[in-house]
Amino acid sequence: MSKRPASHHLRYREPAHEGEAIEYLCKRVIYRGRSRFQAIDIIETQLHGRMLFLDGIAQSSEMDEFIYHEMLVHPALLSVSRPEAVLVIGGAEGATVREVLRHQSVRRVVMVDIDGQLIEVCREHLPGWHAGAFEDPRLEVVVEDGRRYLERVEDSFDAILVDLSDPLEGSPAVYLFTSEFYRRVRERLNPGGAAAFQGEGVSPQQVELHARMVNTLKSVFPVVQPYPYFIHSFHRPDAHILVPLDPAWSQAKFVESVRNCGLPLRYLSPETARAMFCLPPYLWKAYERYSRIITDDDPSPERKAGG
Amino acid sequence: MSKRPASHHLRYREPAHEGEAIEYLCKRVIYRGRSRFQAIDIIETQLHGRMLFLDGIAQSSEMDEFIYHEMLVHPALLSVSRPEAVLVIGGAEGATVREVLRHQSVRRVVMVDIDGQLIEVCREHLPGWHAGAFEDPRLEVVVEDGRRYLERVEDSFDAILVDLSDPLEGSPAVYLFTSEFYRRVRERLNPGGAAAFQGEGVSPQQVELHARMVNTLKSVFPVVQPYPYFIHSFHRPDAHILVPLDPAWSQAKFVESVRNCGLPLRYLSPETARAMFCLPPYLWKAYERYSRIITDDDPSPERKAGG
Amino acid sequence: MSKRPASHHLRYREPAHEGEAIEYLCKRVIYRGRSRFQAIDIIETQLHGRMLFLDGIAQSSEMDEFIYHEMLVHPALLSVSRPEAVLVIGGAEGATVREVLRHQSVRRVVMVDIDGQLIEVCREHLPGWHAGAFEDPRLEVVVEDGRRYLERVEDSFDAILVDLSDPLEGSPAVYLFTSEFYRRVRERLNPGGAAAFQGEGVSPQQVELHARMVNTLKSVFPVVQPYPYFIHSFHRPDAHILVPLDPAWSQAKFVESVRNCGLPLRYLSPETARAMFCLPPYLWKAYERYSRIITDDDPSPERKAGG
Amino acid sequence: MSKRPASHHLRYREPAHEGEAIEYLCKRVIYRGRSRFQAIDIIETQLHGRMLFLDGIAQSSEMDEFIYHEMLVHPALLSVSRPEAVLVIGGAEGATVREVLRHQSVRRVVMVDIDGQLIEVCREHLPGWHAGAFEDPRLEVVVEDGRRYLERVEDSFDAILVDLSDPLEGSPAVYLFTSEFYRRVRERLNPGGAAAFQGEGVSPQQVELHARMVNTLKSVFPVVQPYPYFIHSFHRPDAHILVPLDPAWSQAKFVESVRNCGLPLRYLSPETARAMFCLPPYLWKAYERYSRIITDDDPSPERKAGG
Structure with a gap:
């Protein structure tokens, strides 16, 4: 079962800049947690590979x-x-x-x-x-x-x-x-x-x-x-x-x-x-x-x- | 770290009925896979508890x-x-x-x-x-x-x-x-x-x-x-x-x-x-x-x- | 040109209940404004016909x-x-x-x-x-x-x-x-x-x-x-x-x-x-x-x- | 009434690139129609000003x-x-x-x-x-x-x-x-x-x-x-x-x-x-x-x- 792609319904929603939002298709959720300072999410996205988000804002991606x-x-x-x-x-x-x-x-x-x-x-x-x-x-x-x-x-x-x-x-x-x-x-x-x-x-x-x-x-x-x-x-x-x-x-x-x-x-x-x-x-x-x-x-x- | 709620940016998007979509806030992704017949997702949503989705369509929820x-x-x-x-x-x-x-x-x-x-x-x-x-x-x-x-x-x-x-x-x-x-x-x-x-x-x-x-x-x-x-x-x-x-x-x-x-x-x-x-x-x-x-x-x- | 359906990219997003959002496909935007008390939107949705929203919350729809x-x-x-x-x-x-x-x-x-x-x-x-x-x-x-x-x-x-x-x-x-x-x-x-x-x-x-x-x-x-x-x-x-x-x-x-x-x-x-x-x-x-x-x-x- | 900003619930959703979608907050819908070749939408977005979309894909924006x-x-x-x-x-x-x-x-x-x-x-x-x-x-x-x-x-x-x-x-x-x-x-x-x-x-x-x-x-x-x-x-x-x-x-x-x-x-x-x-x-x-x-x-x- 693991070889076939998962559904495309799981998304990560970044209220990116004032006035718009980016919605990433998620291949896998790697980590979610919350430190004393911020929410930490590490998501494997379809387009950018693994990404780090802090309080929902993209910090960096595997691809770039x-x-x-x-x-x-x-x-x-x-x-x-x-x-x-x-x-x-x-x-x-x-x-x-x-x-x-x-x-x-x-x-x-x-x-x-x-x-x-x-x-x-x-x-x-x-x-x-x-x-x-x-x-x-x-x-x-x-x-x-x-x-x-x-x-x-x-x-x-x-x-x-x-x-x-x-x-x-x-x-x-x-x-x-x-x-x-x-x-x-x-x-x-x-x-x-x-x-x-x-x-x-x-x-x-x-x-x-x-x-x-x-x-x-x-x-x-x-x-x-x-x-x-x-x-x-x-x-x-x-x-x-x-x-x-x-x-x-x-x-x-x-x-x-x-x-x-x-x-x-x-x-x-x-x-x-x-x-x-x-x-x-x-x-x-x-x-x-x-x-x-x-x-x-x-x-x-x-x-x-x-x- | 585990006691504090995760971010609310992870969503499950259900193209629910013709003409609209429902977006569920996800507390946790329990399972994602694909059988010979359909994509299978089990998500812990914020509002309905655990839910089963087949090909992105809600089948049933823990709460109801x-x-x-x-x-x-x-x-x-x-x-x-x-x-x-x-x-x-x-x-x-x-x-x-x-x-x-x-x-x-x-x-x-x-x-x-x-x-x-x-x-x-x-x-x-x-x-x-x-x-x-x-x-x-x-x-x-x-x-x-x-x-x-x-x-x-x-x-x-x-x-x-x-x-x-x-x-x-x-x-x-x-x-x-x-x-x-x-x-x-x-x-x-x-x-x-x-x-x-x-x-x-x-x-x-x-x-x-x-x-x-x-x-x-x-x-x-x-x-x-x-x-x-x-x-x-x-x-x-x-x-x-x-x-x-x-x-x-x-x-x-x-x-x-x-x-x-x-x-x-x-x-x-x-x-x-x-x-x-x-x-x-x-x-x-x-x-x-x-x-x-x-x-x-x-x-x-x-x-x-x-x- | 008017007889063919418009694109399905225009949406109305209702942060419906705590924990989820509903996204309506819009056929037409009838009215948008803001009174002293609330934002008023009247939208012709694909599924429910005309709808009234106050501060983004559905009030009633033509169909029901x-x-x-x-x-x-x-x-x-x-x-x-x-x-x-x-x-x-x-x-x-x-x-x-x-x-x-x-x-x-x-x-x-x-x-x-x-x-x-x-x-x-x-x-x-x-x-x-x-x-x-x-x-x-x-x-x-x-x-x-x-x-x-x-x-x-x-x-x-x-x-x-x-x-x-x-x-x-x-x-x-x-x-x-x-x-x-x-x-x-x-x-x-x-x-x-x-x-x-x-x-x-x-x-x-x-x-x-x-x-x-x-x-x-x-x-x-x-x-x-x-x-x-x-x-x-x-x-x-x-x-x-x-x-x-x-x-x-x-x-x-x-x-x-x-x-x-x-x-x-x-x-x-x-x-x-x-x-x-x-x-x-x-x-x-x-x-x-x-x-x-x-x-x-x-x-x-x-x-x-x-x- | 016209001087106050409209609600932020109206969105334009662009399935931008394979693997993600962009959602634009709409200030105003200028035009929607469909020619023999494509759906044509002209939207005044909050961030980019007026934009032209063909079949839902951004073509150009007033700001850039x-x-x-x-x-x-x-x-x-x-x-x-x-x-x-x-x-x-x-x-x-x-x-x-x-x-x-x-x-x-x-x-x-x-x-x-x-x-x-x-x-x-x-x-x-x-x-x-x-x-x-x-x-x-x-x-x-x-x-x-x-x-x-x-x-x-x-x-x-x-x-x-x-x-x-x-x-x-x-x-x-x-x-x-x-x-x-x-x-x-x-x-x-x-x-x-x-x-x-x-x-x-x-x-x-x-x-x-x-x-x-x-x-x-x-x-x-x-x-x-x-x-x-x-x-x-x-x-x-x-x-x-x-x-x-x-x-x-x-x-x-x-x-x-x-x-x-x-x-x-x-x-x-x-x-x-x-x-x-x-x-x-x-x-x-x-x-x-x-x-x-x-x-x-x-x-x-x-x-x-x-x-």
Whole structure:
């Protein structure tokens, strides 16, 4: 009986973005639970393979997580010469640290995620994501709010990767999108270091939060480079944002780093590196239009999607 | 973690009736598989408890299956004096035979269902439905098409209960709704016996198949008594149909049988027995309007629901 | 182009009951708007014809509103000898007054609904519901909260019909389901009068509110007679509740009134009248179990459905 | 009443890609109808503004159609020196011809679409799309199957834009994705001309049809340049494909053309022009993997999405 496909009636419903919902056909329900912080669902979907959802929002999928994670990690690490200490904020799936650990210069990775139960669940059910990274002796996992960690420690890092989910109303992530937080990120970066941030949606429909992130980062960092990518399982174009501190950083130099990195990547290549920072005019306009800085006093939470 | 409720994003989508769909919030997926004949899903829903779906269509739910099964079984058995041999066609869940076996006069029950794998799955995952009935030595399970069985055997029965799913286009059930089939049911009934049939929907919206079933049964049996019932998990009013062969059968006598049956039932009582055969005028009109007999040459399959 | 059916992609989604959603295929969108009190949608559905939704909840459908309205109005009016003055609370569609006005003894009908815009919309877009009732000189429409009206006026009535939507959290209807309200209904009834109430769901899944309504009414009225009905467009079994004040009222006498009423009804008949008050054992049990009286201090709102 | 938002219960359900469905909240239903060829729906959605759906599949949205149409038209026209005669196959919305007509060298545009009723509907209800293009004397509209037109006429063109919907099973579009069709396109192109094709999805999940299109085009044209773009309302990354015939064509020369074109575009700019042909490694792999040529004898229809 097991060889024939199951019915197509089981669905996972994501109230995706304000104004619409995505309904995924489920091949199998891998895990459902609820930690202190969020509902955790791991579903094997028909189109995207295994997917992780937090509070019903898609975080990553087996079929295209490589795009998200390669593009979050390598631009920052390849903007630093011989990165040794790396901080990952968020990233419970383990795929961000997986990509970090491919860099042989890296000696220490600290991953700070608020949700220890989520880490355990991902470790058990998303082996393709962490690919054994949790066993790497260079990795140190800290279960703590990322902002509190950054305010508490005095360690400094060559790269900081901020791998957060959306700053939904009422979520603690809201205070990891403010200029106060970004300033603390800067303080913990070594000279010549770099950071990268999950940078939210960049469609004409939903660009405000991204544009305000960019402007908020510009108020803190000398160079801010957003770069769009599109992954099918997010169902909209998104961007990450790179902030390289090396005064000699340039796109050309970055392309060279990619060319010489020696990593067999599936999305980032000298070719895509050359293209990735090129933005369409409508996005430049959005940066002019949505210029208000996000601060602790004036944060910018997303409303919870209906649907 | 296990004590907190899971997310409400997992849904089961039933393209219920032509023109609409029902979406059930899932607490847990109990079983999904596919037999030679159909997709089998057992889902723990939030509102109805555990439910069985075949090819996506709700068959019965933990919360109200007692209504369906009490009302299919007892009216027929209480229309026969001391029923001993009972045939159940369909009814893989085991709840129909469970109710049959509560009658102490019953010595032999034959249950014929085409789908042996479905029986196994129900036996394992719907213990509340069969309640051990499959272990009763009086029960004989035959895995065979119900119509073929009836045409093959020469055994006769005091009661025959036809517990089928909808005659959807292309399904073998289509030929268990025709006058040819009903004639064979009649031939296998002992004098003074009775049969009952799952009788489909009776709403003004979807009454045609029911009305034609009634008229088809009237072309074969001397007395045909439809009786509506309502179960929430079907999301529409349905009816069963009783055909008592005892020439002395009357509603009053039937109420007496219910009063004296000694079974602690939750739906059928002398009170509901007195009421159950009373039909609204619109239903009588439907019997006049949809008078075409269903035959092997002119069957009446339901179109598969979209949605 | 107009003769061919439109696509089946347009849907109306009703988060029907807690734990599920119904999705209706739409043939046409007749009206959408929002009054001071609620969102009003009138949709031509594929299965049920035209339907009225308030805040997304189905109120009645073209195909089966006759069942709801016949069964709300005539049991009460036929429990009073020659009703002349009738009060309808709610019922903006106009179908309740339509049925009231079929009784020739009726001289005055007061309809009190809080939502004047809803009345206008129904008058324009639901002609089949009111069937001209709003032009009848015997009808007086009052736009006011039903409870405030009852507390304000000193008029008395031979029959009072309480045709309300569900007492959802935060809705003003919540205080029209309490013993204080029922007492005021009783005070405004003439001796020998009768009232009927929309009585909510009676499935094993969702019977608590109905059972508490019955017990609350029993704390105020001498005779309380719930009677279930099932209409497809509500997707669950519901009941109305009759409270006749005539000390000589009996089911037998009521059946006689129905027999002699001379109205060509489609659902209520001497046959269904004889059956309608017969309740299944599980419902009697529910009345024992959910005995807490609903009061202004301890109301019983329904939570808003998710889905 | 009209100022307050309508309810959010009206939805448009797109069985988007195999394996999932998108549900759009509808602000308003603008048009629904069915031509000889397809169901046509124009809906004002909450997130994307007005949208056109054919047989339930999103074609373009008010918020991001500029990306789709700029990127289909200008790369081809800017790859030709002074294009005068342009053929558009498909494109009933009028936005493709709108963009073509912005080029002052253009003297004649022929738009061939099989569905005359669709053109009329778009002309009336999508004024933002055509922006008056249908009144331009340079435009000639031919209602005919695009393939039949190309096989019938002997006219030749400087640019041909193939703006088709997905080649769904059973649709006539299937034979506009084969090498035979592409050969005919080549024959009708003037020397130094260029064509562009709507090139389908490029996600790792759904790249096969695109990859086979590219390989099929390569079997016919000397230079084939796919270029991805992302539009939110398609909910997946897509690509167009450029085939320039000018032997002197190069990416650098193309960037110069964009820089000098003098059109105030919102997506295409020298910056995005420089980036657009840069492809990620996974896509290059897909071209190797899905190498089978699409032919009339072995077409590659997409299965209709369930959902």
